[in-house]
Amino acid sequence: MKKVTLTIDGLQLRADEGSTVLQAALANGLYIPNLCNHPDLVPAGLCRVCVVKVDDWKISISCKLPVKEGMVISTEDPEVQRIRKSTVELLVANHPMTCLTCSRDANCELQRVASYVGITQESLKRYRRSVRQLPIDSSNPFFDIDHSKCVLCGICVRTCDELQNINAIDYVRRGVHTTVGTLGNKPITQSCCESCGECVARCPVAALAPKESPISMREVKSVCTYCGVGCGILLGVRGEKVVGVRGDRDNPVNRGSLCVKGRYGFKFINHPDRLTTPLVRKDGVLVPASWDEALERVAANFSEHKGEQFAALASARITNEDNYLIQKFTRAVMQTNNIDHCARL
Amino acid sequence: MxxxxxxxxxxxxxxxxxxxxxxxxxxxxxxxxxxxxxxxxxxxxxxxxxxxxxxxxxxxxxxxxxxxxxxxxxxxxxxxxxxxxxxxxxxxxxxxxxxxxxxxxxxxxxxxxxxxxxxxxxxxxILSTPAFKPQERRVFRNCGTIDPTNINHYIANDGYIGLNKALGMRQEEVVDVMKRSGLRGRGGGGFPAGRKWEAGLKAKGTQKYVVCNADEGDPGAFMDRAVIEGDPHSVLEGMIIAGYTIGADTGYIYVRAEYPLAIRRLERAIQQAHEFGFLGQNILGTNFSFEIRIFPGAGAFVCGESTALTLSIEGKRGMPRVAPRPRTTEVGLYDKPTLLNNVKTFSSAPMIITRGAEWFASVGTEKSTGTAIFALTGKVQNCGLIEVPMGITLRDIIYDIGGGIADGGQFKAVQTGGPSGGCLPESLLDTPIDYDSLDAAGSIMGSGGMVVMDEKTCMVDVARYFLDFTEIESCGQCVPCRLGTKQLLDILKDICSGRGKPEDMDLLYELSHSVHGGSVCGLGQTAANPVLTTLRYFRDEYEAHINDRCCPAKVCKSLISYVIDKEKCVGCTLCAKSCPVQAISGEKKKIHSIDQALCVQCGVCLEKCPKKFSAIACVSPKVKQEES
Amino acid sequence: MTNSIAEIGEAATILAVGTNTTQAHPVLALQVKKAARNGARLIVANPKKIDLCRHATLHLQHRPGTDVPLLMGMARVIVDEGLADMAFIQARCEDYEAFVASLADFSPERVAAITGVPAEQIVAAARMYAGYGPASILYCMGITQHSHGTDNVWAVSNLALLTGNLGKFASGVNPLRGQNNVQGSCDMGGLPNVYPGYQQVNDPKVREKFESAWGLSLSPDPGLTLGEVFDRMYDGTIKSLYLVGENPVLTEANANHAIAALKNLDFLVVQDIFLTETALLADVVLPAATFAEKDGTFTNTERRVQRVRQAIAPRGEAKPDWQIVAELAGKMGAKGFDFSGPEEIMVEIASLTPSYGGISYPRLEGAGLQWPCPDKDHPGTPTLHVERFGTASGKAKMIPLAFRDADELPDGEYPLVLTTDRSLFHYHSGSMTRRVAGLEQLNSEELLKINPRDAKALGLADKEMVQVTSRRGTMTVRTSLSQVCPPGLVSMTFHFAESPTNVLTNPARDPVAKIPETKVCAVRVDKIAQP
Incomplete structure (x- = not known):
């Protein structure tokens, strides 16, 4: 790809032709504050936080500004600073100050932007504070929609449109009353929302937040256990529990995307109904037994039914290694090719 | 035929x-x-x-x-x-x-x-009266003189000559005439129409559109409605010429649904134009074919912004497209090259083609040719729509055409350009009316609203009034406009109600500049103009509100009191009887007094107090209870 | 899949036949929707007006079970209009003439009469598919779960061969596999006729290889397929069954027969993570670990082998399946099962399975590998059949086909056709998803999708409990009046034990693949008499 050279704050950078100034900066490790930008989405230019000065005369947002050879960008020009600071101050003045109890505390793009532009108590005090009082839409079992925290970056709307092509949400009402809502502004579960949670995963604040979001103590890279697409996931673990699932952006299959089952359907793992001990039928009733007892009973029985009297049904749900051993067991130990599984269902 | x-x-x-x-x-x-x-x-x-x-x-x-x-x-x-x-x-x-x-x-x-x-x-x-003499009726050439439902009336008054002539010209020639005329977009932006038409012609693509902006969302502006209702064919003819010029086959008129009569007139005119062969296939026997469709808008102010308008026609939420972006002439309606002009711009085109660029440019100024239309309202004697040559001064408009300030009042300010315009003081009354001069003075030509204010107008309250409008009508997509107008409005409301803080003026100024510099579209960028111009020209009024809790025009209710002059009151009881909240007490023939705690500043007592006594006065700042 | 998931988004034309992609493969569907959004032509062939139709250029709404005539009709148009890729056919295909001869029966008019799809739509679809390449065909159980499923697959393959849409980027014949490791369990020889890597059990050379590797002699006779196993259980030939991670009580076609077969066993061992409806019938139940509690690999629908990693310890005394099998084999005195872990098992798999020959755990650390991956330096194969097909001649056979209708058609007694599909919110028999409260809230019961016209004729209201009966069984379910089903067609999932759909379905099997015809059976819907 053709490269162009541009200067950002005195630093010469090479950037792909066709990329934007913000992309070029971020790709080169330079932070330009931004809120409504998301690498998966077409730049929208709505938050106006990423303003820069171009060639010493024009103010422009950097997220939609194509790089040009010889372009000179300033991110710290006084006018840029003033506009950016007012914009962020306006957002903060209309945002609840409940950071410590917020699920996105310390992982919040608004916090990041606010601290970068240097919001102070003094400057904020000048503003008329008002936080939108709208009921939280808690109809979805997996996530809540809290409009008071929404910065209207539109990332959720664009995710649902550009990536998911579901269009369950869009802007409703206008001006300061604008919110993200569904057709007819009904609860999200009464829309065509598929609960994939892609918007929740991308929300820069906690306007869209999982109902339960314990922070994991560690994450384990794995593969989703549902359909045959094989999405890469990161299992969030805390103690002995799987507490969350994230899409693996490095996985070539899903590049971070997940569906409702993949993202939220993990609670069966620690479900109290799980079988935790072998069961053996005694007097017509299944009762707990030790592994030794159970396996000996199986071994004894199987030993008597080798060959045609035996069949094994392996599973499309277990690993290759599990399946390999089952077929090996059937063929080598049970001496029959009577092995199949539910591939046809 | x-x-x-x-x-x-x-x-x-x-x-x-x-x-x-x-x-x-x-x-x-x-x-x-x-x-x-x-x-x-x-x-x-x-x-x-x-x-x-x-x-x-x-x-x-x-x-x-x-x-x-x-x-x-x-x-x-x-x-x-x-x-x-x-x-x-x-x-x-x-x-x-x-x-x-x-x-x-x-x-x-x-x-x-x-x-x-x-x-x-x-x-x-009539034409020798001061109200009409300075006027030059060009866009309004047929309004009020022909039957708008009769295409023959239009044709008999030089109608469709421009189209007939244009169809005999090369497209580049039409563009050339339009460019030489100096006509600038009459929607308010003032972009040279000829250059826009040229861009439409040069834009690549087989499918192109012409769009007429008849959304006219500014409160108090109704000149587009008047043109459509009075002379619909002039708009159609302009659009058809434009369609021929850029190579479009379809035109849309985006007209607000609150204009039912205008829509009926357009429907009728389109039908007649079809019958006469000015619309449809092979117009006037040429290879050029063109259709015009009417799209009624739902009345959002922001849909007057061209890119929001085209999205609205597409059935999407009307929100301005975000710059940097291609021009509408390249990527417009349905992402196709689109020529979008205002009603008056299209209405001007036929006469420019018919009479020539030089004729058009014969009035007006060098950089703003032709005439301007204003909806003159407020505290002037003669309210209404006026058409004047560009370059005429504000003073001429207000004092000659408008007949001066109504009710013998004193001029204080004139606001031009609708809610995004600015308020200009007496000292700027000799400013000539053209795009650039108004811009330099901090206001805009805009859609042509012109509100005259007298000394009884509070300029802080005026700023509050306009911000109230822009805050409600903001589309909500970008932060500076959505939250900036709200913050400005909240501060202005505070100032008007006596809760202003000394640092508010700096904050208003700072925010206004950020809203101007940071907003997505022209509406957001100009939303703070009323604040900036009132701060610039009427700073003393802000200071009085904030520092002295005084509204010099005695408009802001929280800052005024009605008081009874003990010397003058004769105890006629008229005021007490008319007070809606029983705040006035006093026996017959005894001096009355107003309970400031109960008074709601409705001013009825002041009206009722007989002139011969004039015992009630409105004062600001507010008085304390014991003083009244 | 012959091609990779990421390629779908780059296709110029997509023919999605017999797949309700947005519901059953939501993340893969993103690629389809992306392609459509970027201007690709999307042809949806489905008896139902599924969600994907919203994004489609063309919806061919054919009668269930008429995929062969529909696809052959398209092929006929392609041949007649000279849109076939003759260079590709000459270089890489066999039996073209015989195939063309069999198209005689499939004029658009006749196909229209059979399928109910207007002839002009068939022509339009054919022109689209042949005219704008690369074209990708996606199919799923709507193609395979028929008594002539193999013919359906041949018809799909014919179409791709005819237009040269194989062995090229963003083209191909792409079956969407339903379960996370259904590809892998087939690859691993969890089939009665093949060892791992699809090596035939009746090929002596292959058998010798496994005999020498495992150190014993092996049966040369292919075993029984799933449905046949149930038949032999039912008639008492098979006495002992080792059932791992399946719930046939809910998932088997003609479930009542399957239940009777299971009950007829001498000994049933069920190994699962929950006490499923099937486990309740077992003599011994062995607790298995979930995917989050063990290491291993899954192979996805695009043949990508990916690492599954242990996140937490198995619940209670549960163990990974491989370990249970190994211990059981040990108890039975067998040798060759003393693996230290899955990684070591993969070493043995790679040594015996040519297509997995180059696969090892260290190589899977990144994005995994797509088989065939024959040696340790091979980068894997995103697109199959680029140079040759896996036949003896290296050429692909084009298959002449004839129309066979579904095994069971509606009649006076059973006037409606029932087809089965899946819900976005549940998975298979629901043993996992129905234990996730949120998913259960979003979709808590089976719904019989029925066209409002049929409902009106039967006097049924929306959300009314009704009885659905086929020749094999009866069940109750709530209605959902929906335009998704055309008149004459009703549809249900099979996730809900309370409304066991598979008591109704037809076990009639495809003669080759032995797959049951769960996509078409005749049913009757009755009002439940008020008490």
């Missing part, structure tokens, strides 16, 4: 109407006339003519501008100058028929003036 045959037929009809020996009565029945009662006047004339057996033509026409005189009736009686009657009622209509049509008394007391050939004693010639 050839165009010449069409013209001949139209001229015949027009001649018969005007010189057929019958009296002709025209009634302005545009929306403005109708709301003043014009339909009842029409009905009265009909009945009266029939009852009296008078053979006269009764024609409904559009609006010629002077709202203060509606309903307006013109009577052209053979042998007489045409008499224009003002504020006509059904009663007066009958009287006029009896006196003037049956008799020879033109009833001078009802007349606004005469025009045309001849004079009538006791009635001034």
């Amino acid at each position: 050839t165009f010449a045959e069409i013209q001949a037929q139209a001229n015949l009809e027009w001649e018969a109407l005007n010189n057929g020996g019958r009296p002709q009565i025209t009634v302005g029945t545009a929306t403005c006339g109708r709301s003043a009662g014009a339909m009842a006047v029409v009905k009265a004339f009909e009945e009266e003519l029939q009852a009296k057996g008078i053979d006269a033509a009764l024609v409904e026409v559009g609006c010629i501008g002077p709202c203060y005189a509606e309903p307006l009736v013109n009577i052209k009686k053979p042998g007489w100058a045409t008499v224009s009657y003002r504020n006509v009622t059904a009663e007066m209509a009958r009287e006029i028929v009896a006196a003037f049509l049956l008799g020879d008394d033109p009833l001078a007391k009802y007349a606004l003036g005469v025009f045309g050939e001849g004079e009538i004693a006791g009635i001034p010639n």
Whole structure:
């Protein structure tokens, strides 16, 4: 790809032709504050936080500004600073100050932007504070929609449109009353929302937040256990529990995307109904037994039914290694090719 | 039929109407006339003519501008100058028929003036009055003189000549004429129309569109409505010429649904244009085909912004597209090259083609040619629509055409350009009206709203009023406009209610600049203009509100008190009886007093106190309880 | 899949036949929607007006079970209009003439009469598919779960061969596999006729290889397929069954027969993570670990082998399946099962399975590998059949086909056709998803999708409990009046034990693949008499 050279704050950078100034900066490790930008989405230019000065005369947002050879960008020009600071101050003045109890505390793009532009108590005090009082839409079992925290970056709307092509949400009402809502502004579960949670995963604040979001103590890279697409996931673990699932952006299959089952359907793992001990039928009733007892009973029985009297049904749900051993067991130990599984269902 | 045959037929009809020996009565029945009662006047004339057996033509026409005189009736009686009657009622209509049509008394007391050939004693010639003399009727050329539902009237008044001529020119030639005319976009932006047409012609693509912006969202602006209702074919003709020029096959007129009469007039005009071969396949026998569709908008202010408008036509939420972006002439409606102009711009095109670029540029200034239309309102004697050459001063408009400040008041400010415009003080009254001068003064040409304010207007309250509008009408997509206008409004409300803080003026200034510099679209970028200009020209009023809790114009209710002058009060009890909240106490023939804790500052007591006593006064800052 | 998931988004034309992609493969569907959004032509062939139709250029709404005539009709148009890729056919295909001869029966008019799809739509679809390449065909159980499923697959393959849409980027024949490791369990020889890597059990050379590797002699006779196993259980030939991670009580076609077969066993061992409806019938139940509690690999629908990693310890005494099998084999005195872990098992798999020959755990650390991956330096194969097909001649066979209708058609007694599909919110028999409260809230019961016209004729209201009966069984379910089903067609999932859909379905099997016809059976819907 053709490269162009541009200067950002005195630093010469090479950037792909066709990329934007913000992309070029971020790709080169330079932070330009931004809120409504998301690498998966077409730049929208709505938050106006990423303003820069171009060639010493024009103010422009950097997220939609194509790089040009010889372009000179300033991110710290006084006018840029003033506009950016007012914009962020306006957002903060209309945002609840409940950071410590917020699920996105310390992982919040608004916090990041606010601290970068240097919001102070003094400057904020000048503003008329008002936080939108709208009921939280808690109809979805997996996530809540809290409009008071929404910065209207539109990332959720664009995710649902550009990536998911579901269009369950869009802007409703206008001006300061604008919110993200569904057709007819009904609860999200009464829309065509598929609960994939892609918007929740991308929300820069906690306007869209999982109902339960314990922070994991560690994450384990794995593969989703549902359909045959094989999405890469990161299992969030805390103690002995799987507490969350994230899409693996490095996985070539899903590049971070997940569906409702993949993202939220993990609670069966620690479900109290799980079988935790072998069961053996005694007097017509299944009762707990030790592994030794159970396996000996199986071994004894199987030993008597080798060959045609035996069949094994392996599973499309277990690993290759599990399946390999089952077929090996059937063929080598049970001496029959009577092995199949539910591939046809 | 050839165009010449069409013209001949139209001229015949027009001649018969005007010189057929019958009296002709025209009634302005545009929306403005109708709301003043014009339909009842029409009905009265009909009945009266029939009852009296008078053979006269009764024609409904559009609006010629002077709202203060509606309903307006013109009577052209053979042998007489045409008499224009003002504020006509059904009663007066009958009287006029009896006196003037049956008799020879033109009833001078009802007349606004005469025009045309001849004079009538006791009635001034309209065109020589200060209200009309400075005006130059070009876009309004047919408004109020032809029947807008009759295409022959339009054709007989040079209609569709421009189209016929343009179809014989190369597209580049049309662009050239438009460029040389100097016409700038009449929607407010002032972008040179010729250059836009050229960009539309040069844009690549087989599918192109022409869009007419008739959304007219500014409160108090209704000139586009007047043009459509009074002369719909001029807009169609301009669009068809534009379509031919850029190579489009479809045009859309985005007209607000609150203009039902305008929509009906357009529907009728489109149908007639089809019948006459000005629309449809192979227009006037050429290879050019063009259709025009009407798209009623739902009344969002932001949909007047061109990119929001095109999205709205597509059925999407009307929100301005975010720059940097390609121009609408490259990526517009349905992402196709689109030429979007205002009603008045399209209406100007036919006469430019017909009469030439030089004729058009013969009035106006070098950089702003032609005429400008304003909706003149507020505290002037004569409110209404005016069309003036560019370059005329604000003073001429307000004092000559407007007849000066109403009720003997003092001029304080004039606000131009609608809610995004600025408020200019007395010292700038000699500013010429053109795009660049108004811009330099901190205001805009905009859609042509012009509100005159007198000394009883509080400039902080005015800023609050306009911000109230822009805050509600913000589309909500970008932060500076959505939250900036809200913050500005909250601060202005605080100042108006006595809660202003000394640092508020700096914050207003700072925020206004950020809203200007940070917003996505023109509406957001200009939203703070009322704040900036009032801060710039009327800073003392802000200071009085904030520092002294005083509203010098005595408008802001939280900062005023009504007090009774003990010296003057005679105890007539009129004030006490009229007070809606029983805040005034006092026995008959004893001095009354106002309980400031109960008073809601409605001002009724002030009105009721007989002038001969004038015992009640409005004061600011507020007085404490014991002082009253 | 012959091609990769990421390629779908780059296709110029997509033919999605017999797949309700947005519901069953939501993340893969993103690629389809992306392609459509970017201007690709999307042809949806489905008896139902599924969600994907919203994004489609063309919806061919054919009668269930008429996929062969529909696809052959398209092929006929392609041949007649000279749109076939003759260079590709000459270089890489066999039996073209015989195939063309069999198209004689499939004029658009006749196909229209059979399928109910207007002839002009068939022509339009054919022109689209042949005219704008690369074209990708996606199919799923709507193609395979028929008594002539193999023919359906041949018809799909014919179409791709005819237009040269194989062995090229963003083209191909792409079956969407339903379960996370259904590809892998087939690859691993969890089939009665093949060892791992699809090596035939009746090929002596292959058998010798496994005999020498495992150190014993092996049966040369292919075993029984799933449905046949149930038949032999039912008639008492098979006495002992080792059932791992399946719930046939809910998932088997003609479930009542399957239940009777299971009950007829001498000994049933069920190994699962929950006490499923099937486990309740077992003599011994062995607790298995979930995917989050063990290491291993899954192979996805695009043949990508990916690492599954242990996140937490198995619940209670549960163990990974491989370990249970190994211990059981040990108890039975077998050798060759003393693996230290899955990684070591993969070493043995790679040594015996040519297509997995180059696969090892260290190589899977990144994005995994797509088989065939024959040696340790091979980068894997995103697109199959680029140079040759896996036949003896290296050429692909084009298959002449004839129309066979579904095994069971509606009649006076059973006037409606029932087809089965899946819910976005549940998975298979629901043993996992129905234990996730949120998913259960979003979709808590089976719904019989029925066209409002049929409902009206039967006097049924929306959300009314009704009885659905086929020749094999009866069940109750709530209605959902929906335009998704055309008149005459009703549809249900099979996730809900309370409304066991598979008591109704037809077990009639495809003669080759032995797959049951769960996509078409005749049913009757009755009002439940008020007490």
